[in-house]
Amino acid sequence: MAAAPAVRRSELGDALRTCRNAFIGVGIMSCMINVLYLTGSLFMLEVYDRVLPSRSVPTLIGLAILAGGMYFFQGILDLIRGRILGRVGTALDESLNRRVFETIVRMPLTVGGRNDGLQPLRDLDAVRSFLSSMGPGAFFDLPWLPFYLAICFTFHVMIGLTALVGAIILVSLTLVTEYMSRAPAREATGLAARRNDLAATSRRNAEVLIAMGMSGRLTNRWVEANQNYLAGNQRASDIAGGLGAIAKVLRMTLQSAVLAVGAYLVIHQEATAGIIIAGSILSARALAPVDLAIAHWKGFVAARQSWHRLNLLLEKMPERTGQMLLQNPSSRLSVEGISMVPPGDQKIIVQDVTFALEAGSALGVIGPSGSGKSSLVRALVGVWQPFRGKVRLDGAALDQWSSDVLGAHIGYLPQDVELFAGTVAQNISRFDPEANSEKIIAAAKEAGVHQIIIKMRDGYDTQVGEQGTSLSAGQAQRVALARALYGDPFLIVLDEPNSNLDTEGDEALTRAVRAARERGAIVVIVAHRPVGIEAVDQLLVLREGRMHAFGPKETVLGQVLQRVNPPTPIKIVSEGGVAKP
Structure with a gap:
């Protein structure tokens, strides 16, 4: 029986796998950060259910000091997580920039000049920029959504159901964002490449353009190409920005809905007053990663397309292996x-x-x-x-x-x-x-x-x-x-x-x-x-x-x-x- 052909490993994947320990560290920090995110909800719950009924100032001071310390550590961890993700992007660039540059040099000799020669460099920049942004942090926080929903259910089933409905709506909105932004983002990338190519060609041939009176005509062509690019980029931004605004409004609406449900439960003596505020804060926190992911979806789509293009290019132009040294030619x-x-x-x-x-x-x-x-x-x-x-x-x-x-x-x-x-x-x-x-x-x-x-x-x-x-x-x-x-x-x-x-x-x-x-x-x-x-x-x-x-x-x-x-x-x-x- 013939052996199955070996699957060629992705160079980008291999470069990213070298940062495995960093991602594990980011995952552990995300765990601690999301646990510490409960600080606000629990603080408000204790204030309303313990401090106000007992009128105990020492208890309030103790809770405030404890909450302040937890907020401080949460901020430190969040800062370190952002720094690590930024270093991951830099490490990826450092491991691939030489290879990408060699590919840029070899590309005209392999596929001709029918492409944007600097696109691989821009693709690497897009991947690095996304890894260094807040987007990856949102994706690390998304798996904690069920955890927050489970705590909402422990407060009361009605609060949990309200938060669950909001989560389903926002997750559905995320999928819609993915579907609707894919084509406009790809179109904007192609239009940007054509615009940049025209600008680079005109710069190289500046003497001809000026001497032969072609500058104005080429300027008009560039303006038209730039307008097409701006229109394509605007479409992609409108989709991502519009859906992001809808997600933000829905999240605030959900927070108010949880407040209303909590008030209803308090009126019917099925929950304490602290649950009103704590449930509202917790539900908002549960859906914050979804909101943040939608806000960074345009960058995510651009980075994913860049990742795909780079992978294809590096596969088509594999790295040259070391060859045996031959004698100097002489005859x-x-x-x-x-x-x-x-x-x-x-x-x-x-x-x-x-x-x-x-x-x-x-x-x-x-x-x-x-x-x-x-x-x-x-x-x-x-x-x-x-x-x-x-x-x-x-x-x-x-x-x-x-x-x-x-x-x-x-x-x-x-x-x-x-x-x-x-x-x-x-x-x-x-x-x-x-x-x-x-x-x-x-x-x-x-x-x-x-x-x-x-x-x-x-x-x-x-x-x-x-x-x-x-x-x-x-x-x-x-x-x-x-x-x-x-x-x-x-x-x-x-x-x-x-x-x-x-x-x-x-x-x-x-x-x-x-x-x-x-x-x-x-x-x-x-x-x-x-x-x-x-x-x-x-x-x-x-x-x-x-x-x-x-x-x-x-x-x-x-x-x-x-x-x-x-x-x-x-x-x-x-x-x-x-x-x-």
């Missing part, structure tokens, strides 16, 4: 029949590409726009996984390496250069905290950017600003080239590295490629300008995602030029009308 790059499909898409844009390069080789990749050149180089550096085929370094497929280990052997300059907030030195060294200044300077010199950097206001300590805004496009590209060359990686992949370079930058790029080849590296360059492939010895031509030519540069260039400009035979017509070449 060969082989591409074995790879086909590429963009993340989140289904269309094959690179198909059946096969080639191999030895150490010291440089490959130029050329072809018309949209032929799949950038998609191919993304596969070479491991950021996109091939739909079919394998990319290997020294015979080992890239997926046998962890990204952190593999990244030390790869230099990558993408088509769209992105620098990070930090110093020039930090960007070149890939933010290595143990970076060697000699290696940073060596990479900068190899990229031909050293002289440019030392002329900056703070040299290598110059802050580049968010996305490299304090540098020109050419400077940013040359700093990014130095980052790709840092640490003498074995495989260097440059996607249109000279798109923003001047003549001096082109010469520096050519020198850098030749220097890398001399030390035994493999260089792959995507280029649209002849100067970009000046230092390569191999050439690959892509057309419509397929490999049309591969081989030595001179041979392939001759084939390409022959196809573009085929020789036209010259015909000479003799006097006799016979054509001769």
